[in-house]
Amino acid sequence: MNVNEIEQGKIVIGVVGLGYVGLPLAVSFAKKCEVIGFDINKNKIQKYIEGIDVTNEVGNEALSKTTIQFTSDEKEISKADFIIVAVPTPIDSHNKPELTPVTGSSEIVGRNMKKGAIVIYESTVYPGLTEEICMPILERESGMKCGEDFKIAYSPERINPGDKVHRFETITKIVSGMDDETLELVAALYETVLKNGVYKASSIKVAEAAKVIENSQRDINIAFVNELAVIFNKIGIDTNEVLDAAGSKWNFLNFRPGLVGGHCIGVDPFYLTYKSEEMGHLSELILASRRVNDGMGKFIADNVVKGLINSGKIVKNAKVLILGLTFKENVPDLRNSKVMDIIKELEEFGVKVYAQDPYANLEEIKREYDIDIDTNEKNERVDAVIFAVSHDEYKNLSMDEIKNILKEDSNMVFDIKQIVDKEEAKNNNIDLWRL
Numbered sequence: 001m002n003v004n005e006i007e008q009g010k011i012v013i014g015v016v017g018l019g020y021v022g023l024p025l026a027v028s029f030a031k032k033c034e035v036i037g038f039d040i041n042k043n044k045i046q047k048y049i050e051g052i053d054v055t056n057e058v059g060n061e062a063l064s065k066t067t068i069q070f071t072s073d074e075k076e077i078s079k080a081d082f083i084i085v086a087v088p089t090p091i092d093s094h095n096k097p098e099l100t101p102v103t104g105s106s107e108i109v110g111r112n113m114k115k116g117a118i119v120i121y122e123s124t125v126y127p128g129l130t131e132e133i134c135m136p137i138l139e140r141e142s143g144m145k146c147g148e149d150f151k152i153a154y155s156p157e158r159i160n161p162g163d164k165v166h167r168f169e170t171i172t173k174i175v176s177g178m179d180d181e182t183l184e185l186v187a188a189l190y191e192t193v194l195k196n197g198v199y200k201a202s203s204i205k206v207a208e209a210a211k212v213i214e215n216s217q218r219d220i221n222i223a224f225v226n227e228l229a230v231i232f233n234k235i236g237i238d239t240n241e242v243l244d245a246a247g248s249k250w251n252f253l254n255f256r257p258g259l260v261g262g263h264c265i266g267v268d269p270f271y272l273t274y275k276s277e278e279m280g281h282l283s284e285l286i287l288a289s290r291r292v293n294d295g296m297g298k299f300i301a302d303n304v305v306k307g308l309i310n311s312g313k314i315v316k317n318a319k320v321l322i323l324g325l326t327f328k329e330n331v332p333d334l335r336n337s338k339v340m341d342i343i344k345e346l347e348e349f350g351v352k353v354y355a356q357d358p359y360a361n362l363e364e365i366k367r368e369y370d371i372d373i374d375t376n377e378k379n380e381r382v383d384a385v386i387f388a389v390s391h392d393e394y395k396n397l398s399m400d401e402i403k404n405i406l407k408e409d410s411n412m413v414f415d416i417k418q419i420v421d422k423e424e425a426k427n428n429n430i431d432l433w434r435l
Contacts, residue, residue: 001116006189009192011081012033012079012082013026013029013035013084014035014036014037014038014083015035016087016108017038017086018086021086021122022084026068033192036069036071037068037069041072048063048070049070051064055161055332074111079114085105085123086157088263089101089123089124089271090263095270102125102134106138107141115144115150116149118151118177119153121153121154121155124156124212124264126212130154131204151178153175153182155174156208156211157211161262161331170196171194171196173199175190176207212268215265215267216272216286219268219289220286222260225239225255226258229435230299239435256418259338260293262335263333266294269290296338297338297342298345300342300416303433304351304384307433311411315349318351319351320352320386321354321376322354323356323391324356325357326359332359339389340371342388343355354375355373362375383406384406384414385405385406399424399428415433415435416434418434
């Protein structure tokens with residue numbers, strides 16, 4: 001295998017894991033060469049074969065036209081020259097890396113890859129994991145020697161679910177390889193589909209570290225403004241007005257308070273702190289940021305309860321409608337959604353919580369969070385509304401529509417995502433609380 005063969009599309013790519021990362025990647029590569037898309041979830045594979053995109057990242061039309069060979073038969077991986085592993089890397093209940101998806105995928109790849117294959121990991125991991133954990137599994141399962149019979153590489157995913165601008169094909173991609181030859185082949189592979197090319201990291205560990213700090217940096221910055229929101233709430237000033245004023249300075253960073261969930265920002269920092277502790281260093285700043293951001297659901301719920309009390313409402317059995325359940329706007333992704341923290345906290349106070357979301361799968365919520373969502377199908381009027389996710393459908397709600405959701409003697413709106421115009425709310429006698 002050489003660069004010319006890659007550029008001419010005379011290769012086969014196997015993609016292991018067809019979620020929010022793997023599917024767009026597979027669809028892009030399928031425009032250039034033969035692609036085998038593997039996932040252990042047979043139901044998901046069947047939907048893809050039928051042209052149904054459960055991620056909403058590619059779209060049904062593009063999916064129905066793709067030439068990808070979708071399969072849940074792991075033996076098909078043996079045809080691939082490049083095998084790209086794009087499985088989730090979550091954390092467990094103790095905030096420790098849950099490596100089962102990546103180790104399990106490595107076992108599958110190891111027992112099925114052919115001699116001469118290059119295995120590329122895209123899953124977010126801590127520095128050293130690819131070489132220290134994944135490589136030995138590949139060797140054990142294949143009976144082959146890394147560096148002689150197969151090669152490994154790392155190219156961290158940069159998929160931002162729901163983002164229609166920063167797509168897989170339009171971003172700059174970090175690539176790395178176990179040696180110079182592997183690096184050049186992997187770079188050539190991604191350059192066949194990436195408009196902005198690649199950044200060649202000096203080593204696999206550097207690429208792993210770069211990925212994990214991208215999200216850790218964002219987590220820390222959001223934690224700062226979330227803590228400001230708590231402070232300014234006590235002082236009695238509007239956080240967003242303060243940030244707008246500070247933003248008039250040329251080098252002020254425009255971060256806004258909010259819930260930090262999802263499969264990246266709320267998870268990846270724990271991979272770095274885990275490795276840090278393993279090396280004998282307690283990463284105080286990163287862990288403190290995680291505590292701040294993980295506490296925002298409770299902070300919001302507490303303020304809803306205070307609002308109910310201050311308005312003369314009886315908290316027990318008060319009715320609150322939450323608009324939005326996914327971890328971010330305009331996506332169906334429910335992984336690590338912190339809206340669930342608000343729901344659980346309010347229910348502990350005895351509040352009757354209704355929730356709606358045009359994208360969320362309610363069965364998945366029950367399965368993942370053990371929460372039965374009441375969608376208020378009878379359209380009962382409520383004591384308070386919480387804008388939790390800025391789906392386009394909620395941004396377009398008029399003030400009259402918002403008022404029609406509330407009881408006639410209620411006017412409380414809690415806006416976590418800065419959807420509601422403050423002056424318009426004031427003119428319509430809406431008691432607006434903004435994060």
